[in-house]
Amino acid sequence: MSIGDDRAGVKSGEHFDKFEQGFNDLLETGSVNDDRQLIAAILLDAVMQSFSPHDHKARRWLAGIYAQSLFILIDISPAAALEHLQKKWHQIDDDALTPPPGYIPH
Numbered sequence: 001m002s003i004g005d006d007r008a009g010v011k012s013g014e015h016f017d018k019f020e021q022g023f024n025d026l027l028e029t030g031s032v033n034d035d036r037q038l039i040a041a042i043l044l045d046a047v048m049q050s051f052s053p054h055d056h057k058a059r060r061w062l063a064g065i066y067a068q069s070l071f072i073l074i075d076i077s078p079a080a081a082l083e084h085l086q087k088k089w090h091q092i093d094d095d096a097l098t099p100p101p102g103y104i105p106h
Contacts (some may be wrong), residue, residue: 019046019058023066039070050089053096054103059089 022042046067050058061067062085068078 017045017049017058019043019049019061023070036074039074043067043070043074043076047085050085051092053092059085 019042022038022045025038043062046058046062049055050062052058063082071078071081
């Protein structure tokens with residue numbers, strides 16, 4: 001199973017990012033303790049997507065309870081990870097040439 005596979009349970013036309021689909025796949029398998037590499041891949045995919053300027057979807061997901069639970073399962077402090085990521089996100093957004101339409105600066 002790869003993280004980005006389309007699953008039969010996904011409605012036609014419904015869009016999932018790789019990290020969201022990977023999380024759903026992980027829930028379906030029920031073997032969270034045996035899938036540290038899959039958990040790390042899901043989190044890494046979300047982190048890499050969050051590095052796009054002003055990409056708030058992945059950032060919100062990483063700050064949510066599901067991602068925080070996954071961080072804990074692979075022995076990473078969610079608070080420390082988010083603190084580091086928020087600094088990186090501010091730097092990325094500040095370095096972006098032009099904010100997207102409708103964006104309100106922080």
